[in-house]
Structures are given as structure tokens and as C-alpha cells.
Amino acid sequence: MTLxxxxxxxxxxFGVFARWGRFCLLRGVYQALAPNPQxxxxxxxxxxxxxxxALQAFxxxxxVALLASQTLQLQGLIDLGQAQIVRPGxxxxxxxIGGVIFALGMVLANACGARSLVLLAGGNLxxxxxxxxxxxxxxxxxxxxxxxxxxxxxxxAPTTVAHSTLSQxxxxxxxxGLATYALTAMLPAALLLLYAWYRPAxxxxxxxxxxxxxIGALVALGWWISATVEVDPFDPAxxxxxxxxxxxxxxxxxxxxAVGRELDAACxxxxxxxxxxxxxxxxxxxxxxxxxxxxxxxxxSATGGWLMGFGGLLAAGCSIGQALTGVTTLAWAxxxxxxxxxxxxxxxxxxxxxxx
Numbered sequence: 634m635t636l637x638x639x640x641x642x643x644x645x646x647f648g649v650f651a652r653w654g655r656f657c658l659l660r661g662v663y664q665a666l667a668p669n670p671q672x673x674x675x676x677x678x679x680x681x682x683x684x685x686x687a688l689q690a691f692x693x694x695x696x697v698a699l700l701a702s703q704t705l706q707l708q709g710l711i712d713l714g715q716a717q718i719v720r721p722g723x724x725x726x727x728x729x730i731g732g733v734i735f736a737l738g739m740v741l742a743n744a745c746g747a748r749s750l751v752l753l754a755g756g757n758l759x760x761x762x763x764x765x766x767x768x769x770x771x772x773x774x775x776x777x778x779x780x781x782x783x784x785x786x787x788x789x790a791p792t793t794v795a796h797s798t799l800s801q802x803x804x805x806x807x808x809x810g811l812a813t814y815a816l817t818a819m820l821p822a823a824l825l826l827l828y829a830w831y832r833p834a835x836x837x838x839x840x841x842x843x844x845x846x847x848i849g850a851l852v853a854l855g856w857w858i859s860a861t862v863e864v865d866p867f868d869p870a871x872x873x874x875x876x877x878x879x880x881x882x883x884x885x886x887x888x889x890x891a892v893g894r895e896l897d898a899a900c901x902x903x904x905x906x907x908x909x910x911x912x913x914x915x916x917x918x919x920x921x922x923x924x925x926x927x928x929x930x931x932x933x934s935a936t937g938g939w940l941m942g943f944g945g946l947l948a949a950g951c952s953i954g955q956a957l958t959g960v961t962t963l964a965w966a967x968x969x970x971x972x973x974x975x976x977x978x979x980x981x982x983x984x985x986x987x988x989x
Contacts, residue, residue, distance in 0.1 A: 644905025654844020661688025684832030696825035697849025702961035703818035726790035731947025732973020742937025746877035754910035763938040768885035770942020876954030878945035
């Protein structure tokens, strides 16, 4: 199987489970902080005493992804130290601010990049606007007019660490591979599983917890695919897994300038997500055309997409690429990004709830 087909099928599997289980970090934050069903499209009548099933599902997916990815590393099948998002030098403040900006965009658009792809596949045209502006924001931040601003943020509080990941740091200080695995994978996964299953909300929704299990496994599968399928031993590529900011931007760029460019694995993954989510929407009869109710909603979708593109590129990931996939690498550079995404999401959801 070629890398393109493997990436397409892998993306399609994510699209199926993300659509079926309504997998979304933002929806979970709304459920936990703003259980009033009148506040935000992602909110739910599920009260805080019953739990926040979408947030619990995210925790379950993270537990599975962390255990599976670190198990592959323990067995020597992958080296997460070679992942693209793992780096010894980074700006703590810049990455944190990038996470906060991404969170603001996510709340304004009412969906992250991955969720926007899944919604678009079911006929939500608001998500199309979000995705186009997300791609434009990321491209402008990578090679366009926003490069000077991105570089200025990246110059704030620069940090260089001797070891790029927590695992490397522990092993450099004498910890064995098994002890490191127990401390960095088994213990955090146990705590995440406790949170996921302690309250009954997630247990009452088989679609959500089964989808979360599958998505967590897909993160580990993504690492394995990038490490083993069509790898050039003389020029090995950096490891990648589920992430959406750069792939969405690359996909839009390919649509515009396909001549002279080859379809890459990232674009194949995006196409797979759209195909899988579309098939699921049709099979579950949830596909329907949706548009904007007001000009203000259009402005929010466009602004949110642009902010997610800039913030996600600055943070080197999104609510999937960093808060789920990135965490499995245990990279030090991931910590400020995840902190920014989480704190920003909580802050802006609370602000939205107060203004409603």
C-alpha cells in the first residue's frame, strides 16, 4: 500500500469516527462550563453534575493515544523524538500565545479545523468559510504577510532544552525505559481514564466512547504509518500524526496550484477525512445544507478561521495536533501550546457565556 492510500484511508477512518461520535474538544468545554443549551451551538443540556461527555471522550482518546504511542516507542517501532513537533529550541511565550489565539479563533468559529472538515462533509457551508480563512491565515503566517509578526512572537522568551521530551530527560538521568513508560504513559493514562469513566455521561453514549477509543488508536497508527510506509532510509521524513492546520493550508494551496506539485500525504489525509465524514453523514441521515443566519455569523466564521490559521501555525498545532497528538510525544515544546489552548478555550467560552 502506498503512503497516499494509507493516509487517505487513515483520514477516512478519522472522519467516520469524528462524525459518528461528534468528537470535539470545544463541545466538551461548553458542556463543562456553559451547560445552558442556549449558549453556543456546542453546548448541551447535560449538567455539570452528570458530566461532560464530549470532554470525557477527549480524555479517553488521549489516554488511548498516549498509551498506544508510548507502547510503540517502548517496543522500538517508532521514535517520537523524531516527530515534526518535537524540537529543542522554541519560544515558550510565543507558543503559549499561539495556543491562546487558536482558542479564540476556535470559539469565534464555533469549531476547530478538524471539526470544520467533518461538518463541511455533512453540508455545513459555514465551515467552508472557516476552512478557507484558516488556510489563508496559515499560509500568510508561513510564507506571506504575517511572517514578520510570527517571527516576532517566536523571538519572545526563547528557550533551548538539552532533551526535547520528558522521556529523554528521564532516561538521561538514569531512568529505565520501563520506568519512564510507567511514569509518563501508564500513570497519566490511568488518571485520564478515571476522569473519562467516573461520571456516567460518557458511559451512556456508546457512539462517543467507541469513537474516542478509535481516534486514540488512530493517533498511534499515524505515527506508525509515517515511520514505516514508503520511508527512504537515506532521507527519512520526520514523524507526523493527526494534525490539521498545515494539512488544510497545503490542501487549499494544492487546489490552486496543482500543476507542478505532487499530492502529498497531508492532502490525502484531508481528502480522507472529508470522504469518511461524508459517508457517515449520509449513512446516518444527518447530512443537510446549512448556511449563515446573519452577517455577524459570517464575520465570526471568517475571523475565527484566520485566527486559528495564525495561532495554530505559531503554536505548531491545534486542538488535535497539539492537545491530542502532540501530548503523546511528551515534548516540552507541546506544554505551552496545550496550556494556551486549554486556558484560552476556558476563558473565551466563559466570556461568551457572560455576554449571551
